[in-house]
Amino acid sequence: MVRREKLLKEQAKQEAEDMAMIQTLSQSLPSSLDYRKILATIGEKINRVVHAAKFYVLVEDEMNDPSRGLLYGGDKDEESGPEVVDLKDYPLVQECLKKRHPIIQQNVGSPTEEPQENPQVFPYPLSITVPITFRSEAHGAFLLGFDEGNRILTSREIHFCQILAFATAVALSNAKKYDELRSEAKQRQLVAEELAEANRLKTLYLANTSDELRTPITTIMGYGSILLDGACGPLNDEQKRAVGQLTENARGLLRLVDQVLDYSKWERGARRLYKKRQEVGVLLDEIKGELSPLEAKRPYQVQYNISGCVPSLETDWRKLKSILVNLLNNAIKFTDEGEVKLSVVNGSANHEVSFVVSDTGIGIPKEHLSMIFNKFHQVDGSTAKRYQGTGLGLTITKNLVELLSGRIEVESELGKGSTFTLTMPVRN
Numbered sequence: 001m002v003r004r005e006k007l008l009k010e011q012a013k014q015e016a017e018d019m020a021m022i023q024t025l026s027q028s029l030p031s032s033l034d035y036r037k038i039l040a041t042i043g044e045k046i047n048r049v050v051h052a053a054k055f056y057v058l059v060e061d062e063m064n065d066p067s068r069g070l071l072y073g074g075d076k077d078e079e080s081g082p083e084v085v086d087l088k089d090y091p092l093v094q095e096c097l098k099k100r101h102p103i104i105q106q107n108v109g110s111p112t113e114e115p116q117e118n119p120q121v122f123p124y125p126l127s128i129t130v131p132i133t134f135r136s137e138a139h140g141a142f143l144l145g146f147d148e149g150n151r152i153l154t155s156r157e158i159h160f161c162q163i164l165a166f167a168t169a170v171a172l173s174n175a176k177k178y179d180e181l182r183s184e185a186k187q188r189q190l191v192a193e194e195l196a197e198a199n200r201l202k203t204l205y206l207a208n209t210s211d212e213l214r215t216p217i218t219t220i221m222g223y224g225s226i227l228l229d230g231a232c233g234p235l236n237d238e239q240k241r242a243v244g245q246l247t248e249n250a251r252g253l254l255r256l257v258d259q260v261l262d263y264s265k266w267e268r269g270a271r272r273l274y275k276k277r278q279e280v281g282v283l284l285d286e287i288k289g290e291l292s293p294l295e296a297k298r299p300y301q302v303q304y305n306i307s308g309c310v311p312s313l314e315t316d317w318r319k320l321k322s323i324l325v326n327l328l329n330n331a332i333k334f335t336d337e338g339e340v341k342l343s344v345v346n347g348s349a350n351h352e353v354s355f356v357v358s359d360t361g362i363g364i365p366k367e368h369l370s371m372i373f374n375k376f377h378q379v380d381g382s383t384a385k386r387y388q389g390t391g392l393g394l395t396i397t398k399n400l401v402e403l404l405s406g407r408i409e410v411e412s413e414l415g416k417g418s419t420f421t422l423t424m425p426v427r428n
């Protein structure tokens with residue numbers, strides 16, 4: 001009675017130990033993402049409980065040839081990796097995968113040769129093949145060989161093998177997905193690198209082409225004004241009109257080319273600031289000179305106002321000028337009649353100055369307001385559009401505003417006009 005009690009206690013203790021091991025193994029296995037490591041180490045884990053003479057894992061080599069298998073567990077694995085075998089030579093594996101159930105085979109006779117010499121024979125008196133399956137995925141099977149023909153595999157041992165086979169299947173499934181994701185990510189990175197290179201070449205091409213276009217355009221403009229000044233002899237009114245038209249178009253073209261050039265410079269990382277302290281009035285005089293040819297064809301003149309107490313600013317004046325010329329250029333372009341104004345006032349917060357560019361032009365539909373700063377966005381993006389432009393002006397403007405630590409806001413009403421407010425810090 002005492003002996004039986006002791007036996008039962010020992011059995012219970014062993015089962016508790018097995019359960020603990022199953023739990024540790026089945027938890028640690030799926031967390032590993034190294035496919036080969038899982039397969040190379042699983043045998044040692046199983047043998048802690050089952051004590052087989054030989055253990056193999058056979059998995060399908062789907063990557064290369066589905067009719068071949070990779071056999072892990074040979075002594076050579078460590079250095080040379082798994083042995084490549086023909087799946088046809090393992091009918092038991094195929095059968096157990098089909099049935100999704102372990103197959104136990106008792107061979108008459110005793111082991112003769114080393115199994116890895118000729119593994120398809122698998123000449124053990126007792127063997128068990130356990131399928132490694134998870135959901136609809138069948139990865140392969142465990143093959144265990146035992147030397148003792150009269151050994152009996154307990155249901156506990158079979159159950160243990162099944163649980164580990166399941167945990168291995170989950171781990172393999174995860175590892176395969178991880179491998180797939182990794183190669184996808186690699187692929188994406190390659191594509192991203194190719195795109196970045198293509199983008200770099202495009203920017204370079206734009207910069208070079210715009211630069212090349214600049215010289216002939218400025219030459220046309222130069223000769224245009226020489227002709228208009230009468231340096232090559234007096235022109236009659238019709239000739240003056242024609243040359244004026246030519247110069248004006250060349251100026252428009254130069255603006256487009258300059259915008260593309262500015263944008264490509266920005267894309268190539270031109271972010272340097274050249275700051276100095278200056279009065280705002282000096283800037284307005286320069287802008288007036290630059291925009292006067294554009295006003296010539298309009299029935300109005302741009303109005304410039306500076307409120308009395310605007311302080312001097314410390315900023316990059318070329319960039320600030322570029323921003324304001326862009327805004328005023330748009331205001332004149334989109335305003336056929338009425339008025340275009342630039343007012344410089346103190347900002348709502350201390351140490352800020354606001355440049356307000358307002359017009360009474362065509363206005364911007366509400367649904368476009370949030371997009372006009374995006375590159376190439378134009379309210380009228382059709383090829384037959386009435387107004388010339390690249391759709392880059394406001395993108396460049398916004399980039400420059402951010403570089404100068406300012407901010408820009410826009411309000412507009414369709415058919416009534418638009419107001420762009422640029423607010424700059426007194427010190428950049």
Ligand code: ADP
Nearest residue numbers: 330331334363372378379389390391392393394
């Ligand atoms: P574009 O070269 O076309 O002028 P911008 O980036 O400067 O490009 O402006 C983008 C678009 O925003 C313009 O095409 C136009 O539809 C709209 N827009 C900008 N400023 C004004 C304005 N003052 N009045 C009306 N629409 C404007």
